[in-house]
Amino acid sequence: MTPLKRYFINKALWYCLTLLIAVMLNFFLPRMIKGNPVEAMMAELNTGMMDSDSKKKLYETFNKEFGLDKPLITQFFIYTGNLLHGDLGTSFGMYPKKVERIIAGAIPWTIALQLPAILLGWLLGNALGAIVAYRKGILDKVFFPVSLFIHSIPFFALSIILLYLLAVELSWFPVGGGYAYELIPSLNFRFISSVIYHYWLPFLSIFIVLIGGQAIGMRSMAIYELKEDYVLYSKLMGVKDRKIISYVFKNGMLPQITGLSLSIGVMVAGALITEIVFNYPGIGSLLFKAIRQLDYPLISGCTLLITCSVIAANFCIDMLYGLLDPRIKAAQLEEAS
Amino acid sequence: MKIILILLKSPKFLTGIVILSIIFAITFLTPLVNDNSPTEMVTCSFQAPDSKHILGSDNFGRDVMIQLALGTQTSLYVGIIAGMVATLIGLFIGLYSGYLGGLIDNILTMLTNLFIVIPPFIILILISVSVDSRSSTLTALIIGFTSWPWTARAVRAQTSSLRNRDHINIAKLSGAGTFRIIIFEILPYIASYAVMAFILQTASGILAEAAISMLGLGPYNTISLGIMLNWAIVFEAPAAGAWWAFIPTAMIISAITFSLFYINSGMDEIFNPKIRS
Amino acid sequence: MLLDVKKLKTYYKLRDNTKIHAVDNISFQLSRGEILGIAGESGCGKSTLALSLMFYYFPPLFFDSGEIFINNQKIVFSKRGEIQKNILGNKIAYIPQAAMNALNPTQKVKNFILDIFKEHKPHIKKKEVLQFAASRFSELNLPERVLNSYPNELSGGMRQRTIIGISTILDPDILIADEPTSALDVTSQKKVVKMLKSLLDKNFVKGIIFITHELTLLANITHNIMVMYAGQIMEYGKTNDVIFHGIHPYTKALMGSIIVAEKEMKKRQLTFLPGAPPDLKNEIKGCRFAERCSFVKNECRFNQIEEKIHTSHMYRCLRPLTDLKD
Numbered sequence: 016m017t018p019l020k021r022y023f024i025n026k027a028l029w030y031c032l033t034l035l036i037a038v039m040l041n042f043f044l045p046r047m048i049k050g051n052p053v054e055a056m057m058a059e060l061n062t063g064m065m066d067s068d069s070k071k072k073l074y075e076t077f078n079k080e081f082g083l084d085k086p087l088i089t090q091f092f093i094y095t096g097n098l099l100h101g102d103l104g105t106s107f108g109m110y111p112k113k114v115e116r117i118i119a120g121a122i123p124w125t126i127a128l129q130l131p132a133i134l135l136g137w138l139l140g141n142a143l144g145a146i147v148a149y150r151k152g153i154l155d156k157v158f159f160p161v162s163l164f165i166h167s168i169p170f171f172a173l174s175i176i177l178l179y180l181l182a183v184e185l186s187w188f189p190v191g192g193g194y195a196y197e198l199i200p201s202l203n204f205r206f207i208s209s210v211i212y213h214y215w216l217p218f219l220s221i222f223i224v225l226i227g228g229q230a231i232g233m234r235s236m237a238i239y240e241l242k243e244d245y246v247l248y249s250k251l252m253g254v255k256d257r258k259i260i261s262y263v264f265k266n267g268m269l270p271q272i273t274g275l276s277l278s279i280g281v282m283v284a285g286a287l288i289t290e291i292v293f294n295y296p297g298i299g300s301l302l303f304k305a306i307r308q309l310d311y312p313l314i315s316g317c318t319l320l321i322t323c324s325v326i327a328a329n330f331c332i333d334m335l336y337g338l339l340d341p342r343i344k345a346a347q348l349e350e351a352s
Numbered sequence: 353m354k355i356i357l358i359l360l361k362s363p364k365f366l367t368g369i370v371i372l373s374i375i376f377a378i379t380f381l382t383p384l385v386n387d388n389s390p391t392e393m394v395t396c397s398f399q400a401p402d403s404k405h406i407l408g409s410d411n412f413g414r415d416v417m418i419q420l421a422l423g424t425q426t427s428l429y430v431g432i433i434a435g436m437v438a439t440l441i442g443l444f445i446g447l448y449s450g451y452l453g454g455l456i457d458n459i460l461t462m463l464t465n466l467f468i469v470i471p472p473f474i475i476l477i478l479i480s481v482s483v484d485s486r487s488s489t490l491t492a493l494i495i496g497f498t499s500w501p502w503t504a505r506a507v508r509a510q511t512s513s514l515r516n517r518d519h520i521n522i523a524k525l526s527g528a529g530t531f532r533i534i535i536f537e538i539l540p541y542i543a544s545y546a547v548m549a550f551i552l553q554t555a556s557g558i559l560a561e562a563a564i565s566m567l568g569l570g571p572y573n574t575i576s577l578g579i580m581l582n583w584a585i586v587f588e589a590p591a592a593g594a595w596w597a598f599i600p601t602a603m604i605i606s607a608i609t610f611s612l613f614y615i616n617s618g619m620d621e622i623f624n625p626k627i628r629s
Numbered sequence: 630m631l632l633d634v635k636k637l638k639t640y641y642k643l644r645d646n647t648k649i650h651a652v653d654n655i656s657f658q659l660s661r662g663e664i665l666g667i668a669g670e671s672g673c674g675k676s677t678l679a680l681s682l683m684f685y686y687f688p689p690l691f692f693d694s695g696e697i698f699i700n701n702q703k704i705v706f707s708k709r710g711e712i713q714k715n716i717l718g719n720k721i722a723y724i725p726q727a728a729m730n731a732l733n734p735t736q737k738v739k740n741f742i743l744d745i746f747k748e749h750k751p752h753i754k755k756k757e758v759l760q761f762a763a764s765r766f767s768e769l770n771l772p773e774r775v776l777n778s779y780p781n782e783l784s785g786g787m788r789q790r791t792i793i794g795i796s797t798i799l800d801p802d803i804l805i806a807d808e809p810t811s812a813l814d815v816t817s818q819k820k821v822v823k824m825l826k827s828l829l830d831k832n833f834v835k836g837i838i839f840i841t842h843e844l845t846l847l848a849n850i851t852h853n854i855m856v857m858y859a860g861q862i863m864e865y866g867k868t869n870d871v872i873f874h875g876i877h878p879y880t881k882a883l884m885g886s887i888i889v890a891e892k893e894m895k896k897r898q899l900t901f902l903p904g905a906p907p908d909l910k911n912e913i914k915g916c917r918f919a920e921r922c923s924f925v926k927n928e929c930r931f932n933q934i935e936e937k938i939h940t941s942h943m944y945r946c947l948r949p950l951t952d953l954k955d
Contacts, residue, residue, distance in 0.1 A: 029462075029465075030469075033465075033466055033469050033470065036466060036470070037470050040470065040475065040478070041478065044475070044478045044479060044482070160614075163610060163613055163614065163617070164606070164610050166613070167555075167606050167607075167609040167610035167613055168602070168605075168606040168609075168610075169559050169562060169563065169602075169605060169606070169609070171562070171563065171566055171581065171602075172562075172581075172601075172602035172603075172605055172606055173602075175581065175584065175585075175590060175598050175599070175602055176599060176602055178590050179590045179593075179595055179598070179599065182590075183590055183591065183593055243730070244725060244727065244728075244730040244731045245730070245731055245732055245733040245734075247685075247725065247731070248723075248725050248728075248731040248732070248792075249733070249741075249744075250685070250717075251683050251685060251717055251718070251722075251723045251725070252717060252718040252722070252745050252795070252796070253714065253716075253717035253718040253719065253745070253748050253749060254744055254745060254748055255748060258744060258748075262733050262736065265735060266733070266734070266735055269735070277468055277502070280468075280469070280470075280471030280472065280473065280474075281471075281473070283471065284471060284473040284474075284563065285563075288563055288566060288567070291566075291567070291585065292585060302477075302567075303567060303568070306477075306481065306567055306568050306569060307568055311481075314477070314481060318474045318477060318478060321471065321474055322470055322471060322474050325469065325470075325471050326469055326470070329469050340735065
């Protein structure tokens with residue numbers, strides 16, 4: 016088996032383990048702290064909204080669904096069993112809608128927003144960082160504090176500021192939502208253009224903060240790489256500057272990819288909060304609403320989904336890294352010996 | 353002492369310290385001159401800034417300036433406590449894992465990687481949602497307990513490269529125990545690194561607090577910067593055009609994290625031999 | 630004349646704009662088939678001289694004055710592109726110090742060679758380049774697998790010899806080897822020396838400049854030696870003359886400070902050279918070696934020290950020959 020294959024299989028096994036632990040955490044953590052969260056939340060919902068008959072019915076439904084009268088381990092197996100069928104439970108706040116259907120409605124919005132914003136922001140940020148490092152001079156002196164400041168602004172802060180400046184004050188963009196609220200989702204031009212119009216601000220918030228952060232990281236990497244001996248040697252062998260930049264970029268990118276896998280969790284969290292600020296109909300707003308309503312199944316469903324996505328993303332990035340870095344093969348040989 | 357003098361010569365470090373000091377001054381001096389209560393209605397809602405209330409009022413008609421000052425205090429508190437907890441855990445795990453190697457290293461590394469891949473933020477949500485009453489300290493502890501992996505990883509990398517140095521071997525030969533070696537032989541070498549890690553962890557602690565409070569899962573019955581942002585969203589301050597209710601808040605969070613990052617960057621330029629130009 | 634360097638002056642510019650004349654008025658020549666050794670302690674300017682000869686004038690290194698002729702043709706520094714395409718690697722090649730790190734860790738050796746050819750000889754097809762590289766490497770006793778490897782798959786000594794192979798692949802006229810053996814074990818050192826000699830024998834290069842602070846190597850491989858100190862040439866002559874009959878006080882101290890198992894050395898005592906080279910930031914009047922010289926006289930500190938020639942053996946000292954013979 017080639018070292019590369021071994022690398023893949025090792026990683027795949029490890030990620031499956033992580034997934035398992037994530038699911039377990041998602042289930043056990045709240046229960047260990049609060050005991051029976053379903054009961055507790057039911058008690059909190061006890062605000063006289065419903066008559067005692069309906070309350071009893073609600074309680075029975077949940078009892079059956081979650082197996083509350085059974086031991087914790089059994090509950091867990093019921094839970095995972097349901098999971099494998101794609102059943103994430105029934106929402107409290109939007110009873111009797113099923114959680115997985117609610118989430119399914121929000122996922123496309125989130126993916127449409129976050130995937131391009133994160134990918135583009137990351138790529139452009141890194142390119143910018145490499146260029147600035149190579150050019151040096153005034154650009155660098157101005158660039159660094161500015162992008163550091165942008166990087167320090169948390170996603171949500173920038174979102175709120177952009178929301179206020181560009182939407183409320185200047186009215187360049189709509190104040191929120193995924194589309195004009197009087198429209199019904201359909202595949203006509205009016206709807207789609209409304210969507211795009213509403214898309215820009217949240218996209219920009221994520222995009223700008225990401226560029227700032229990546230550019231800084233890449234700049235440091237590039238500065239470090241430019242000092243390496245092979246840059247000097249390549250220059251002295253007459254290799255063109257452009258070619259040398261491509262060497263430096265490729266070598267500097269590798270740690271950046273690792274950095275991406277480390278910070279993708281943070282990026283996703285930040286992007287979700289951006290959604291909340293803009294009242295964008297994605298998973299972020301869903302989670303926010305669920306927390307406010309103490310809709311436990313929905314919260315649990317969202318967190319599970321987010322966790323699994325981040326784990327999946329990490330896995331893909333690790334695979335990509337393994338393909339790109341020839342030193343992985345050497346490391347594998349080292350580990351094996 | 354000499355080190356601090358050297359650091360003060362670095363423009364980045366100095367700038368960061370200055371900004372931070374200004375913020376501290378505003379935070380702690382304001383309550384002395386402003387005797388409004390942050391939770392009492394003192395004027396109409398969403399009143400623009402005027403001479404009586406420098407930052408106007410929020411949706412409930414409460415003075416924003418005093419909220420900002422007290423909120424910053426809470427956020428700083430949470431950030432620092434979270435930073436300390438995270439740094440200590442990270443140091444501990446990183447040092448042992450990097451020094452001992454072998455099976456313990458593998459186990460601890462797996463643990464660390466686990467907590468990096470499973471978003472700490474999610475764990476934060478899960479725990480905060482279930483806990484009955486959250487104080488600032490508890491929030492700080494939870495943040496600290498979920499954000500240590502980054503430091504652990506970095507410390508481990510440093511420690512394992514130090515592991516084979518001669519002075520460590522000499523200490524081993526003279527019969528020093530693991531704990532002694534770690535504290536007296538390794539820690540001094542990574543001390544500067546540990547301080548930088550602490551600064552970064554504090555910065556991320558403040559950001560985490562802001563994020564979790566904004567979601568509505570922050571400390572109960574306290575004011576923090578994140579909670580102020582939460583109010584702004586829930587009570588639609590942006591739509592009402594009441595910029596004073598959230599823009600200063602967002603700016604202060606940014607300024608604090610910016611100055612912490614800048615301080616860290618200044619220290620990095622001095623202590624990290626690889627990027628010294 | 631393969632290489633003719635006339636009064637070369639180059640300097641480093643520091644942040645506060647002070648100039649350090651690391652290469653101060655250096656003149657020498659290299660003929661076909663010659664191996665010239667450049668000796669001196671660390672910091673005397675040997676590597677700076679090498680970079681200067683390679684026209685590597687990037688900040689903080691700047692060209693001041695002087696002329697360089699390769700094959701009797703004067704090289705003009707202003708045309709950066711020209712130099713990149715026609716001189717570097719083509720006419721004059723450089724083997725860096727600690728060559729082990731000089732290869733891009735994420736690039737296979739053969740791909741780097743392809744890049745070099747693309748720059749200098751773009752008309753040669755990829756397949757031919759690879760064939761040529763394979764045959765050249767085997768002629769230099771490098772195993773074929775090297776071409777397909779990444780740098781970290783090769784041992785230190787192998788990497789050094791690979792670099793030598795790459796540096797000379799375009800058959801440069803002049804090869805500058807900057808401390809090619811300093812980080813290697815003795816066996817690898819021998820292989821490197823053998824390789825350099827065979828490069829000359831097979832006419833892949835026409836002249837070698839060998840920079841080292843290891844004097845034992847100098848005795849074995851070079852034809853002429855140039856002794857540098859603080860940016861200037863202190864002595865320049867045939868190898869045997871310089872090593873066994875050195876004139877300049879510095880040369881004598883240098884040669885006397887090593888233990889060599891040669892017949893002539895048995896009777897000598899080891900000399901000890903106190904002090905350190907001068908700080909070149911300050912303008913130095915007179916002889917740069919004055920502070921550490923055991924033959925020093927008052928005039929040494931103030932007058933301009935001229936070069937003196939004694940039967941094709943040059944030395945830079947105020948004292949007459951008779952004073953300096955021991």
